[in-house]
Amino acid sequence: MIVIVRLVNGKMEEREYPDTMFFEIGDILPDGAEVVELPYPDDIDENLGATGTDDEDAID
Secondary structure (H helix, E strand, C coil): CEEEEECCCCCEEEEECCCCCCCCCCCECCCCCEEEECCCCCCCCCCCCCCCCCCCCCCC
């Protein structure tokens, strides 16, 4: 997985990590670099529910 980070000196850099590692945007890595971009998943899990949709049981 390719992760784009912002280094302490402000430069951007691509880094490759194993797919078994999990990152979120804003994570600070041990060397001080900040995760700024993550790959978009190739396949979307169809079991995930959409957020922000109208729900008949929603309270107004």
